[in-house]
Amino acid sequence: MPDAGTVPCRGTEEQDGPEGPSARGQRLTVVWRNVxxxxxxxxxxxxxLVLVPRAQPLTLLWAYFCFLVTALGVTAGAHRLWSHRSYKAKLPLRIFLAAANSMAFQNDIFEWARDHRAHHKYSETDADPHNARRGFFFSHIGWLLVRKHPDVIEKGRKLDVTDLLADPVVQFQRKHYKVSVVLMCFVVPTLVPWYIWGESLWNSYFLAAILRYAVALNGTWLVNSVAHMYGNRPYDKHISPRQNPLVTLGAIGEGFHNYHHTFPFDYSASELGLNFNPTTWFIDFMCLLGLATDRKRATKPMIEARKAKTGDGTA
Structure with missing residues (x-):
């Protein structure tokens, strides 16, 4: 990853693929179990959704709380901490984020971070796990319904993941991933409303586990699909990722995607200011508590210089 204070070279962060679906002619092998x-x-x-009016208000609040924890496990955890190393986290915070990541059930931290590094290094090519040039459906959910393109596997094996292998929290979660997913994604969200305030197990399961999980998944997938197709590109008009307010809401701050792909080392994944970015607020709060340190930032002169050089002229 590039260090803060240097403009990342586009050749190392983004590689343009051919026009149209880059995997045209590649036979897809459907994974019917996933379908x-x-x-x-x-x-x-x-x-x-039918059960929402029948549920207790506390259950709905609990489901939303679980959604926020789920999202942070991806955004503050697998993404900004482990994929990009944009800040450092003390052991208690890493344990929390690993547990939250298991609640997200989007592959373990090691696989998520490795694939995301491939997404940045080989963006919009066959080595990108959710290559947006293969269409909206593929980049949103279709990539999970078929076998990986051989380039994803081949190039992924060449990435430097020594930091992930050296992190005991990442390795513990990977080793016990199935058990942690069952507990964090399904059991805990279901049992808390039933045990503490007497909600039915049926409502608890479908609202706090199933609905919350589906909404969180699609919030993350919007970054791969919508944020690579719709929006402006004020930082680099030559790459696919874009700024999209809808994605920012659904993925608690990850919709400033043109900025993020231009400055992937920045812990905020956006310019500081009044931007809606709950993940950044969370990391900043963890810093106040002493649980997070060494936040990396792109400097204002760096940002302005990049805008003038490669931006599309929008705000």
């Missing part, structure tokens, strides 16, 4: 499971999950989420 069925994703279909059942989303059917269950739609059904859960």
């Amino acid at each position: 069925v499971l994703m279909g059942l999950l989303h059917a269950g989420a739609v059904y859960a």
Whole structure:
């Protein structure tokens, strides 16, 4: 990763693929287990909407709280901490973020971070796990329903992941991932409303587990799809990622995507100011508590210089 204070060279962060779907002609191998499971999950989420009026207010608040924890496990954890090393976290915070990441159930931290590094290094090529040039559906969810392109596997093996291998929290979560997912993604969200304030297990399961999980998944996927297709590019008009307010809301601050791909080392993934970025607020709060340190930032002169050189002229 580039150090703060230097403008990352576009050649190392973004590589343009051919026009149109870069994997055209590549035969897709459908993973039917994933198709069925994703279909059942989303059917269950739609059904859960019927239960919303019947649930206790505390249950709805709990489901939203679980959504925020889930999102932080991805945004502050797998993404900004472990993928980009944009700040440092003390052991208690890393343990919390690992548990939150298990609640997110989006592959373990090691695999998530490795694939995300491939996404940045080989963006919009066949080595990008969710290459947006293969269409909206593929970049949103389709990439999880088929076998990985061989380039994703080949190039992924060449990435430097020594820091992930050396992190005992990452390795512990990877070793016990299935058990931690069952507990954090399904058991804990379901049992808390039932045990503490007497909500039915049925409502607890479908609202705090299934609906919350489906909404959180799609919030993350919006970054891969919508934020690579719709929006402006004030920092670098030559790359696909864009600024998108909708994604910012759904992914608690990850919608400033043109900025993020231009300055991937920046812990805030956006310019500081009044931007809606709950993940940045969380990291800043952890710094106040002494649990996070060494936040990396792009400097104002660096940002302005990059805007003038490669931006599309929008604010």
